[in-house]
Amino acid sequence: MSISRKIFWIDDDGRRKRTADDIGADFVNVNEEDLGETVDGLLKRPQPSLIILDHILDKTAGTNPFFKKGSTIAEALKEKWSTCPVVGITNADLDTIDLRTQRAYDELFAFSHFREYIETIGAIRRGFATIARFRARGPKDLLSLLKPPGDEIDRLMLALPEDLKNSFRDPSVASNLYTWVEKLVARPGFLYDSLWAATLTGLNEKGFEKVVALFDKAIYKGVFSVSDNPRWWSSRLTEIVYKRSPPESGEMSWHVGRKLPGIKDEHYSCCYKCKEEYPEIVAYLDAESDERRPMHLRCTNLDPRFKRELYFEDMRMMLG
Amino acid sequence: MSLDFYPSANDLIESELSVLNHLRNDTYIKENHYHLADAANKYYARSKANYESGFEFFSYFDMWHRPAHQGKLKLARRGMPPPNLRLVVASLIRLKKGVFQNVTYCLAVCRLGRTGFPILRKFHFDITFSSGDGKKKSQAHPSCHLQYCGEMLPAMAEMGVLETQINQLNPWLSEPRLFSPPMSLALLVDMAFHEFPDQRSTKFRDTSAWKDLIRKQEALVLKPFYQKCLDVIVDIHDQKQTLADVFYVD
Numbered sequence: 001m002s003i004s005r006k007i008f009w010i011d012d013d014g015r016r017k018r019t020a021d022d023i024g025a026d027f028v029n030v031n032e033e034d035l036g037e038t039v040d041g042l043l044k045r046p047q048p049s050l051i052i053l054d055h056i057l058d059k060t061a062g063t064n065p066f067f068k069k070g071s072t073i074a075e076a077l078k079e080k081w082s083t084c085p086v087v088g089i090t091n092a093d094l095d096t097i098d099l100r101t102q103r104a105y106d107e108l109f110a111f112s113h114f115r116e117y118i119e120t121i122g123a124i125r126r127g128f129a130t131i132a133r134f135r136a137r138g139p140k141d142l143l144s145l146l147k148p149p150g151d152e153i154d155r156l157m158l159a160l161p162e163d164l165k166n167s168f169r170d171p172s173v174a175s176n177l178y179t180w181v182e183k184l185v186a187r188p189g190f191l192y193d194s195l196w197a198a199t200l201t202g203l204n205e206k207g208f209e210k211v212v213a214l215f216d217k218a219i220y221k222g223v224f225s226v227s228d229n230p231r232w233w234s235s236r237l238t239e240i241v242y243k244r245s246p247p248e249s250g251e252m253s254w255h256v257g258r259k260l261p262g263i264k265d266e267h268y269s270c271c272y273k274c275k276e277e278y279p280e281i282v283a284y285l286d287a288e289s290d291e292r293r294p295m296h297l298r299c300t301n302l303d304p305r306f307k308r309e310l311y312f313e314d315m316r317m318m319l320g
Numbered sequence: 321m322s323l324d325f326y327p328s329a330n331d332l333i334e335s336e337l338s339v340l341n342h343l344r345n346d347t348y349i350k351e352n353h354y355h356l357a358d359a360a361n362k363y364y365a366r367s368k369a370n371y372e373s374g375f376e377f378f379s380y381f382d383m384w385h386r387p388a389h390q391g392k393l394k395l396a397r398r399g400m401p402p403p404n405l406r407l408v409v410a411s412l413i414r415l416k417k418g419v420f421q422n423v424t425y426c427l428a429v430c431r432l433g434r435t436g437f438p439i440l441r442k443f444h445f446d447i448t449f450s451s452g453d454g455k456k457k458s459q460a461h462p463s464c465h466l467q468y469c470g471e472m473l474p475a476m477a478e479m480g481v482l483e484t485q486i487n488q489l490n491p492w493l494s495e496p497r498l499f500s501p502p503m504s505l506a507l508l509v510d511m512a513f514h515e516f517p518d519q520r521s522t523k524f525r526d527t528s529a530w531k532d533l534i535r536k537q538e539a540l541v542l543k544p545f546y547q548k549c550l551d552v553i554v555d556i557h558d559q560k561q562t563l564a565d566v567f568y569v570d
Contacts, residue, residue: 151368158345235365238362238369239365239368239369242365242366243369246370246373247366247370249412249414250376250474252366253366297355308350308351310345310350311345314358
């Protein structure tokens with residue numbers, strides 16, 4: 001199937017055309033239009049590289065409530081264009097939309113923050129196109145799209161969800177792989193964000209910024225990667241820091257990271273709970289907070305909001 | 321210096337890394353002994369990047385052990401009694417220019433107390449290498465031996481063991497050093513789980529992947545040792561030596 005470079009933006013709010021124009025999308029205004037007919041017409045055209053879809057389409061013509069929801073349209077579009085990413089946008093509070101409905105989209109964003117997601121949306125578009133062209137001969141081939149360190153491939157294979165292991169040629173593979181990469185990005189384990197990376201190397205985030213260039217080779221540059229919210233392969237971070245500053249007996253990465261060039265006392269990490277040095281992990285402030293700080297393992301316990309998962313760090317919270 | 325019954329530094333460290341790799345990826349370990357899995361992951365990365373300086377490992381896991389139980393039994397998670405002992409497992413393989421300087425494995429049994437971790441037992445399994453500089457040790461001892469207590473590990477102090485708690489065991493007294501087979505990480509962890517078992521740890525020990533690791537380490541560190549013992553006992557070189565003649569070093 002041929003895939004065009006076009007982006008369709010389907011919406012019943014004409015004011016969003018300007019945003020659609022900014023990202024080079026064809027705006028399909030369905031205000032007072034018959035949505036079924038419009039979608040039928042679109043499906044006769046070549047598959048686009050991305051569809052952006054308003055989640056609430058209550059200003060379209062017709063009274064059938066099924067056709068007032070972007071999620072219903074998303075499923076119809078996926079039926080025909082299974083390798084095309086569908087991104088939902090909404091003004092509704094995301095927490096009020098049930099997970100089943102959210103899963104109809106490859107991603108669902110709040111329109112009010114749309115500009116923050118432009119790079120991610122670009123990464124989704126490029127990633128799906130790459131995967132559509134890619135001919136995986138086995139699940140290990142899929143992993144090559146992540147460009148992982150060689151010695152992480154076996155663990156990634158073990159961590160790979162069954163649907164990706166068994167259906168690596170299925171048209172839904174791009175959607176499934178995106179979901180998995182999102183998890184790898186969100187949950188520290190294989191990949192670390194800047195706070196985890198800084199803590200692993202014994203530094204605060206300001207200190208990590210000073211030496212971040214040393215860790216270029218650890219940056220995740222695989223499919224769906226974005227530069228405005230980078231992640232680092234944790235195994236490469238430790239490899240680089242240990243090779244630059246070989247550890248003495250008893251020293252771990254959070255000790256030797258402080259020997260990196262340009263690092264001063266003010267760049268050292270410290271435990272948010274006990275104020276002592278060398279915190280080893282990042283934890284939430286409490287079971288309701290989304291704020292995280294570096295802490296000692298001993299100053300935390302398991303955060304009940306998260307399940308323990310093999311190959312991923314435990315999600316912990318500060319001791320009360 | 322090397323010992324003719326002991327593996328090369330490379331082979332030993334490679335083998336210990338495979339044990340850490342197993343511990344960090346095992347579901348039972350991760351779900352039940354998070355610190356052990358986490359430490360295995362962190363020390364794996366450390367040693368993999370720094371082969372030439374040797375190998376280090378320190379971790380612990382908590383178990384319930386009936387003889388250590390006092391008072392009425394209360395069940396906690398998954399119908400199991402809450403742990404009452406902390407088992408510390410540690411290893412240090414120190415190299416200089418690829419040559420063994422020191423090899424030691426430690427098992428400590430601590431009570432899980434409200435304050436600190438009183439040490440109930442602590443053992444070191446050491447391999448002693450001649451320094452090669454002609455200097456004699458203050459007292460000859462077996463090149464592979466078991467020592468009761470030994471010095472405090474810095475990581476144990478960080479864990480919360482108090483100096484007074486180790487002093488009760490009189491760590492200044494190194495003797496007797498008991499002639500003993502060499503230890504390895506998988507053999508140490510396996511022994512700890514075997515001696516302080518529960519149903520799940522027994523299943524873990526029974527998995528073919530773990531048994532394969534054990535068998536490989538037995539072949540690596542025990543087979544040559546026992547072969548040498550046997551050679552001495554049957555006197556294949558007709559030298560009329562005792563095990564002590566052969567294994568004690570100055």
